[in-house]
Amino acid sequence: MRKKVIAGNWKMNKNRKEAKELIEALKPIAQDKTCGVIICVPFTNLETALTLTDGTNIKVGAENVHFEKSGAFTGEISADMLTEMGVEYVIVGHSERRQYFGETDITVNKRLLAGLEAGLKVILCVGETLEEREQGITEEIVAKQVKIALQGTCEKCIKNVIIAYEPVWAIGTGKTATAEQAEEVCAFIRKTIEGLFNKEVADGITIQYGGSMNEKNCAELLSKEDIDGGLIGGASLVAEKFGVLLEEASKY
């Protein structure tokens, strides 16, 4: 049985004071939960998050990483800079990065490899747009994203990858995929991993759902066999809401 993992994605939210308040509120809520707990925060809150979560069961992640080791890349952050701070996780390939910042499957692959090489655990986001779903090419799109992003990975390092299935049409829109739709694609991603590696790797990998997952709809989504947790935007910004997700995920 795979342990469920709930990861918050704060996006571009929370100044330092607000981050401190949210983490302090989260600590007692997360304390006795058996699911994995991760918060991915803006770069400016990493130091605060690492200090405040030290010795707790809350893991800290960044929201992006650059693929080069160092150099003339104004505004970027390298994987080594993150690991040096003690950051454990990083999100790559979020649809907002693909949509607004020109991220492609190729650059997502480079970021993923750079993260793994530096020792980070990588949360890889994939998902189709509404247009692609309506065209009936969800599986093709998701398979392509997964296959390109994982090019050059090995059976050993794939253990440090979490895949988050996030249909673009469900992110921040309040439109959640039905539990059946989410399960169908998460199961398909697992099959794709089996094809790339083997059944053991596929059975072991954590596949999350993300996209308007919240305290109200999480129970049904998390009850599905191939949904191993969630990548949570809006509902991760309020401790009590995030707490409900952690509670639900800890039932498994």
Ligand code: PGA
């Ligand atoms: P949402 O965001 O929960 O606000 O839809 C999820 C995500 O983008 O990771």
